Amino acid sequence: MKNFKYYAPTYVEFGKGTELKVGQLVKQFGGSKVLLHYGGQSAIKSGLLATVEDCLQKAGVEYVKLGGVVPNPHVSMVRKGIEICKQEGIDFLLAVGGGSVIDSCKAISAGRYIDQDVWDLYLRRAEATRFMPIGCVLTIPAAGSEMSDGSVITNEEGNFKKDYGSDGFRPKFAIMNPELTFSLWQTACGVTDMMMHTMERYFSKDDDMEVTDAIAEAILRTCMTEGVKVLDNPTDYNSRAQIMWAGSVAHNDLTGCGTSGDWATHCLEHELSGMFDVSHGAGLAAIWGSWARYTRNENLPRFARFARNVMGVNTQGMSDLEAAEAGIQAMEQFYRTIGMPTNLRELVGREVTEDEIAEMADKCSNYGKGTVGFLKTLYRDDMAAIYRLAK
Amino acid sequence: MKNFKYYAPTYVEFGKGTELKVGQLVKQFGGSKVLLHYGGQSAIKSGLLATVEDCLQKAGVEYVKLGGVVPNPHVSMVRKGIEICKQEGIDFLLAVGGGSVIDSCKAISAGRYIDQDVWDLYLRRAEATRFMPIGCVLTIPAAGSEMSDGSVITNEEGNFKKDYGSDGFRPKFAIMNPELTFSLWQTACGVTDMMMHTMERYFSKDDDMEVTDAIAEAILRTCMTEGVKVLDNPTDYNSRAQIMWAGSVAHNDLTGCGTSGDWATHCLEHELSGMFDVSHGAGLAAIWGSWARYTRNENLPRFARFARNVMGVNTQGMSDLEAAEAGIQAMEQFYRTIGMPTNLRELVGREVTEDEIAEMADKCSNYGKGTVGFLKTLYRDDMAAIYRLAK
Numbered sequence: 001m002k003n004f005k006y007y008a009p010t011y012v013e014f015g016k017g018t019e020l021k022v023g024q025l026v027k028q029f030g031g032s033k034v035l036l037h038y039g040g041q042s043a044i045k046s047g048l049l050a051t052v053e054d055c056l057q058k059a060g061v062e063y064v065k066l067g068g069v070v071p072n073p074h075v076s077m078v079r080k081g082i083e084i085c086k087q088e089g090i091d092f093l094l095a096v097g098g099g100s101v102i103d104s105c106k107a108i109s110a111g112r113y114i115d116q117d118v119w120d121l122y123l124r125r126a127e128a129t130r131f132m133p134i135g136c137v138l139t140i141p142a143a144g145s146e147m148s149d150g151s152v153i154t155n156e157e158g159n160f161k162k163d164y165g166s167d168g169f170r171p172k173f174a175i176m177n178p179e180l181t182f183s184l185w186q187t188a189c190g191v192t193d194m195m196m197h198t199m200e201r202y203f204s205k206d207d208d209m210e211v212t213d214a215i216a217e218a219i220l221r222t223c224m225t226e227g228v229k230v231l232d233n234p235t236d237y238n239s240r241a242q243i244m245w246a247g248s249v250a251h252n253d254l255t256g257c258g259t260s261g262d263w264a265t266h267c268l269e270h271e272l273s274g275m276f277d278v279s280h281g282a283g284l285a286a287i288w289g290s291w292a293r294y295t296r297n298e299n300l301p302r303f304a305r306f307a308r309n310v311m312g313v314n315t316q317g318m319s320d321l322e323a324a325e326a327g328i329q330a331m332e333q334f335y336r337t338i339g340m341p342t343n344l345r346e347l348v349g350r351e352v353t354e355d356e357i358a359e360m361a362d363k364c365s366n367y368g369k370g371t372v373g374f375l376k377t378l379y380r381d382d383m384a385a386i387y388r389l390a391k
Numbered sequence: 392m393k394n395f396k397y398y399a400p401t402y403v404e405f406g407k408g409t410e411l412k413v414g415q416l417v418k419q420f421g422g423s424k425v426l427l428h429y430g431g432q433s434a435i436k437s438g439l440l441a442t443v444e445d446c447l448q449k450a451g452v453e454y455v456k457l458g459g460v461v462p463n464p465h466v467s468m469v470r471k472g473i474e475i476c477k478q479e480g481i482d483f484l485l486a487v488g489g490g491s492v493i494d495s496c497k498a499i500s501a502g503r504y505i506d507q508d509v510w511d512l513y514l515r516r517a518e519a520t521r522f523m524p525i526g527c528v529l530t531i532p533a534a535g536s537e538m539s540d541g542s543v544i545t546n547e548e549g550n551f552k553k554d555y556g557s558d559g560f561r562p563k564f565a566i567m568n569p570e571l572t573f574s575l576w577q578t579a580c581g582v583t584d585m586m587m588h589t590m591e592r593y594f595s596k597d598d599d600m601e602v603t604d605a606i607a608e609a610i611l612r613t614c615m616t617e618g619v620k621v622l623d624n625p626t627d628y629n630s631r632a633q634i635m636w637a638g639s640v641a642h643n644d645l646t647g648c649g650t651s652g653d654w655a656t657h658c659l660e661h662e663l664s665g666m667f668d669v670s671h672g673a674g675l676a677a678i679w680g681s682w683a684r685y686t687r688n689e690n691l692p693r694f695a696r697f698a699r700n701v702m703g704v705n706t707q708g709m710s711d712l713e714a715a716e717a718g719i720q721a722m723e724q725f726y727r728t729i730g731m732p733t734n735l736r737e738l739v740g741r742e743v744t745e746d747e748i749a750e751m752a753d754k755c756s757n758y759g760k761g762t763v764g765f766l767k768t769l770y771r772d773d774m775a776a777i778y779r780l781a782k
Contacts, residue, residue: 001569001632003406008399014648015394178392208629211613211637218605226601238599241392245648246602254645257405257636 001209001258008252010147011173014245016237018175019137022052022094023059029133029172031092034063035085037105038096039070043139048180052096052137064088069097072154072161072273072280073104075119081108082118085132095136095171099143099152105134106151106169122153122162131168137175141244142190142281144197144251146174154274160363161274174248178240187234187243188338189281191227194247195220196284200263201256202306203292203375205299209258216255217309219246224334231338264373265291268386271360276348285340286347290390292328295376300324344390357387392600392649399643401538402564405636407628409566410528413443413485414450420524420563422483425454426476428496429487430461434530439571443487443528455479460488463545463552463664463671464495466510472499473509476523486527486562490534490543496525497542497560513544513553522559528566532635533581533672535588535642537565545665551754552665565639569631578625578634579729580672582618585638586611587675591654592647593697594683594766596690600649607646608700610637615725622729655764656682659777662751667739676731677738681781683719686767691715735781748778 011029013021026034034056036049043049044067056063066081084090085108093105110128111118120126138146145151150165184190202216223246229239249255265288272283296303300320307313307327311334315323332342341347364372365380372378378386402420404412417425425447427440434440435458447454457472475481476499484496501519502509511517529537536542541556575581593607614637620630640646656679663674687694691711698704698718702725706714723733732738755763756771763769769777 001406001629001636003409004403006403006405009402011400012395012397014397015392018394210617210633211610211640214609214613215606215640218609219602222602222605238392241649242601245392249602249606249645254640258632 002206002260004257006253006257007167008147008170008254010171010252012147012176012248013173014176015241016177016179018177019048019051019180020055022135022137022175023055023061025173025175026056026061026092026094026135027059029092029135031061031094031133031135033088033090034061034092034094035081035090035108036063036065036094036096037069037081037101037108038065038067039098039101040068042183043067043096046180046183048137048139049096052094063094064090069101069104071100072277073100075107075153075155078104078107078111078118078153081105082111085112091132093132093134095134096139098138098140099145102134102136102143102145102171103151103153105136106145107153107164108132109134109169110164110166119155121164122155128164128166128168131166134169134171135173136171137180138244139180140184140186140190141176141181141247142186142193144194144247146171146176147248147252152270159274161270163270176244176248178237178244181240181244182235184234186279186281187227187230188340189279190247191223191243191338192281192285192335192340194243194250195223196265196288197251198255199288200266201259201261203262203299203302204259205375206259207299207302212255212257212259219250219255220310222246223250227338260374262373262375264295264375264378267364267372268383271364272344272347274363275356275360278347282341282347285335285342286344287386287390289328289332289342290386294382294386294389295373296324296328298376303327344387352387352391357384360387393597393651395648397644397648398558399538399561399645401562401643403538403567403639404564405567406632407568407570409568410439410442410571411446413526413528413566414446414448414452416564416566417447417452417483417485417526418450420483420526422452422485422524422526424479424481425452425483425485426472426481426499427454427456427485427487428460428472428492428499429456429458430489430492431459433574434487437571437574439528439530440487443485454485455481460492460495462491463668464491466498466544466546469495469498469502469509469544472496473502476503482523484523484525486525487530489529489531490536493525493527493534493536493562494542494544496527497536498544498555499523500525500560501555501557510546512555513546519555519557519559522557525560525562526564527562528571529635530571531575531577531581532567532572532638533577533584535585535638537562537567538639538643543661550665552661554661567635567639569628569635572631572635573626575625577670577672578618578621579731580670581638582614582634582729583672583676583726583731585634585641586614587656587679588642589646590679591657592650592652594653594690594693595650596766597650598690598693603646603648603650610641610646611701613637614641618729651765653764653766655686655766655769658755658763659774662755663735663738665754666747666751669738673732673738676726676733677735678777678781680719680723680733681777685773685777685780686764687715687719689767694718735778743778743782748775751778
């Protein structure tokens with residue numbers, strides 16, 4: 001087992017009615033003046049935003065509202081948030097929403113304290129050493145940002161989607177009430193995303209982290225079982241609760257302890273959602289099978305184990321290659337069951353052109369200067385080949 | 392799924408050579424003058440203590456040494472530690488050892504700041520609101536104290552063993568190098584203890600926490616597989632690593648999210664190790680089967696699930712009662728395989744007397760005033776019946 005660090009300090013309040021503790025938690029973690037950051041209309045229409053405001057007022061916490069965060073959150077919104085924090089003397093960031101809103105908060109949190117523009121962080125031209133504290137009321141289980149150290153921001157001038165991570169980004173607290181997710185229509189995308197967070201860590205060259213593997217396989221099986229239940233019955237509290245908690249555990253690093261992880265699928269997908277503005281989860285489903293077939297020879301026994309332990313394939317009598325293929329097909333069948341695409345045509349609604357593939361491979365490889373992936377190191381031409389395989 | 396809180400803020404450094412980071416981590420978490428707390432000779436003989444001292448010196452951290460913590464750690468040692476902290480202006484507690492040393496640090500951490508005697512905390516006559524920060528270099532994976540909120544202290548005047556818990560007890564950092572456990576002979580007890588931390592949470596009346604159950608079952612299976620490997624080959628780094636990490640995850644509350652838990656077996660065992668000074672792990676193994684047979688009717692389907700998913704029993708065609716019994720027997724067979732006792736005669740080496748049973752039931756029930764257990768509430772006579780069943 002490889003050496004590892006594990007650090008998941010976020011205080012989680014999980015269950016019915018927990019959003020009512022938001023004021024108290026902001027105070028407990030040192031907030032006195034809050035930037036209340038949220039997305040579109042759903043938090044307003046559902047009444048959640050009003051509830052949060054009421055709780056903050058009752059706790060004697062001041063706040064300034066900043067709504068309008070979009071999926072694949074924009075750096076222009078982050079810059080606006082940073083300005084408000086400076087002008088208003090904000091000392092705490094509160095995200096009400098999903099991964100996009102939390103990621104926007106994370107960028108503000110670090111951008112507030114650097115001299116350069118915040119986008120320089122995402123270009124690796126600056127480093128964050130100081131952070132504003134963040135709390136969140138989660139409404140979309142998927143990205144796992146509520147306990148993770150990562151954030152992904154899109155620079156809308158040029159459709160660049162980049163990530164930056166630091167332990168300083170990990171939220172101080174996360175409030176998770178599964179009831180707040182009853183009206184979600186993005187469940188299939190969310191389930192795909194949280195499963196992929198686990199799979200990115202699972203498909204490595206390391207084969208000696210049994211505790212981590214066993215936990216990862218348990219989470220993946222549960223996501224599939226409970227995901228299907230939620231799609232059948234969107235107000236099934238218990239299944240919503242399993243999905244919500246699985247999403248956090250899938251991305252708080254527990255499923256990566258002792259592994260090197262891969263993360264190529266995420267990188268390949270970032271270009272898809274950057275270029276076509278599709279949902280991150282759908283993009284992951286559309287590209288994963290092609291990534292898996294392109295890289296599986298690097299560790300066939302692991303793909304065979306995935307087939308057996310996660311997908312429930314009876315691999316007796318199969319070669320590792322046959323088992324691996326059966327596992328990948330079973331995963332794609334699951335994606336179809338929950339309405340996810342398994343290729344780019346299904347994702348985008350038309351054939352993706354060679355020019356588009358070239359542009360995505362260029363961006364993903366930083367114009368040929370960079371690589372992605374650890375199971376198999378992917379160069380620009382590998383990336384293009386995988387996009388082509390997924391057409 | 393029941394509402395729950397999850398809070399496991401401990402920063403974990405896991406793997407080979409990580410003990411060399413101890414000085415830097417103490418400083419990072421605000422320590423400038425440390426109480427270096429440890430047990431008997433093993434930390435000295437192995438050279439670990441000298442290594443830790445060297446790292447502290449290099450980091451410019453002052454320290455005062457206090458060794459001699461015994462298994463089932465004594466309140467008299469805690470009082471000594473508190474005195475030293477006050478006299479010497481200690482601002483950080485560093486445990487080098489296993490659960491006993493860490494628990495002794497926890498008691499010092501809270502006892503340092505209350506006006507009353509520290510034992511009053513464990514008698515629930517005082518409450519801790521302020522804590523000294525704690526770090527640890529773990530050498531015995533078992534108790535899970537390195538990430539938990541709990542501590543167990545023995546008042547040697549009267550053999551009272553009591554617990555106290557608070558989030559303030561959770562260590563700031565835990566250094567875990569599996570190589571430091573190569574010479575451990577208590578592996579079987581440790582594996583039993585960490586499995587029981589998971590089982591105490593698993594055997595509840597709640598049946599709707601699938602993510603948590605799946606993780607718990609994964610950890611239990613891994614403990615058994617890897618535990619046997621470690622007993623065969625004590626210097627198998629990878630199996631030692633699995634066991635070490637499983638021990639932390641088993642008790643950092645992850646396996647209890649959404650469950651009410653039971654904890655009667657731990658309470659019954661505390662009286663056994665209090666009276667006979669046996670190892671906690673051995674005491675748990677000796678009493679668990681009897682507890683399980685006494686209480687299983689409260690949730691037979693769960694015991695049957697345990698038989699299937701953890702013990703690998705083929706329960707097809709069995710009633711839930713038959714499956715439950717088969718699972719309990721399989722667990723007892725595993726205990727025998729690793730050299731653990733499955734009754735009190737094997738534990739103590741002679742027949743336990745009715746007087747001794749009466750005294751243990753008295754103490755465990757706080758002389759008839761208290762109960763233990765949530766799966767089935769156990770009164771004094773239930774406790775005596777379980778001890779008798781285990782004779």
